[in-house]
Amino acid sequence: MSNGLAIAAITAVFKNLLEDGLVQNAALSSMGNVLVTTLPPDQISIGVDGQPQLNLFLYQVSENRNADLGKSDAKGGKLRNQPAHHQASTEEGTILPLAINLHYVLTAYGNKDFQTEILLGYVIQLMHQTPVLSNATIRAMLNHVATINRSGLLAQAIESTSVEALTEQLDQVRIAPNLFDTEQMSRLWSLLQGSYRPSIAYEVSMMFIASKKSSLAPGSSKEALNQPQIEKIVAWPTDGEIVAGSSLIIYGKNLSEDITLLRLNGGENLLEPQIVEDNRILFKLPQNLYAGVHKVQVVHQQLYKYQNCKDLEVVSNEQTFVLHPTIQFSVKEESCNP
Template sequence: MSNGLVIAAITAVFKNLLEDGLVQNAALSSMGNVLVTTLPPDQISIGVDDQPRLNLFLYQVLQNRNVDLGGRHRNQLAHYQTSTEEGTNTPLAINLHYVLTAYGNKDFQTEILLGYVMHIMHQTPILSNAMIRATLNHVATINRSGLFAQAIESTSVEDLTEQLDQVRITPNLFDTEQMSRLWSLLQGSYRPSIAYEVSMVFIDSKKSLLTSGYNQETLEQPQIHKIVASPTNGKIIAGSSVIICGKNLSGDITLLRLNGGENLLEPQVVEDSRILFKLPQAIYAGHHKIQVVHQPKYKFLNSEQVVSNEKTFILHPTIQVSVDEPTPDIQEQNNSASSTGATQVSFRCLT
């Protein structure tokens, strides 16, 4: 496996995220086609008749010395240390630093582009492993003659994404002095720009991944630990709210599958460690299963989704007590029984 392709892979995913986000934005249609490139800024010049452009440039690669395998699987470090003693390498965790620059030749083009780019990146702060895999398959398919597509033929997308956990994208809002230093280093004509940091990317050998037992799908897969009523001192009944507790529960689009059904249900509140969800009214008492489903945000990723484990909960029945109005036939019987104080009561199990 050519592990050296991970940097190019992240750049390709980042670039495609921008391209897809801009195409889907109807507000940018009046601007025409916006070109997205990954060139050094000193190689870019834009004339009066040139189309507007976004340029994504990787200007720095730094080692992440505080890496803890995403902060979620500390015990994996022991496995890596054992693998090192057996002659394999621990993974090299790196952070990638990009500068994203808008180029325009008409009034407000750069401002509009930067505004929508910041919105896209704010809506997509995490690139999941499934999203990266689907995007790389898409990129390698649409331009088979491109340099990246040819390079990726020497390996496989599965192997390439095997070493990637969830990748986080965070903005670095530089002040004037920091931005001045950066553009002096780039030796290009200054344009309005935004810096982003992408972390964490692992570079290592396939041997160390396999012997360590490191499983990227396990790290990113949502996990349900328990399901409780809301409020927590109550019982789960039809139409009531429940709290799903676990980890990695928040995704690009988070939905719920009840009892393996095809129609997915939308939760009320989604957080990484809990989901608040209101049960339907038309549901029978007894054992039910629920599952968290993460769907990708963009259309070409619809075939890729990540699902959690199924968790069973008990739906308690609802008992309704009512006093029925007696019919004329039994009115006489009730009158005769009135001396005993008897009343006719019926019970119905609603769920």
């Protein structure tokens, strides 16, 4: 696992997603403040005057055996639709990516008619509209969590590392309902040893990027990155004209690294390729590029970024390509008056 705080971080993101969704839902304003907690169900008790409550409890962690960890195809060697950071290495000293599922039970508590039904209904709607959390969304939510309660346990733990370090090896997170039948839900609540309340189970799938066994201490020397080299660039799937929005294939040597990005025309904003292999990269051009001659570089970055480390990236030679203009025209119909 990339970071020991990853599971707690995902629980915090899930909780923050619920809190924001409830606050922004005007239909729930009549309920007042809805408390969202992450406690074991047997530790929750609501009195007569208790406020409505949602409780998110992580009850199991399992391995996701169905995840494609980006292993190379030894036979065909064809391009595979895997992000660059999922290219698993079998070299000595490398740990393959770990895919896990987090199993949550989400329970609604209320002491008035229809409170639990309304809460569960809006939560199910919210989660149905948010099936995937991108890396950028997770990073933004964790920054929010770390700032609203700096004295909290998770915020203090994050201070020992950083939100960037916590999320840089984490791919997108998928949230899916796990609809239990009566027997399955009964077994779950028997295991939890709590008083049954209306609940829904969710399964959160997360993927960690491959990492090295040996971790570097801050300020220590880092492993040298390979120098990438570009040999040629062609359009894909056909070797035709290159226009804005085209997919291109870069051919070369040492193109794959822990983090592989692309730089256009020496700019600061880097592009993430769709597929990365050691001798070729597939990427898509932005739609807003102007016609003319453009330059592209392959950029390798360190998977672990530490203070006092310099030269955190290695770049390839620049290779040029010609972007052809796209001609658009419209035919205006003119009416003829007799």
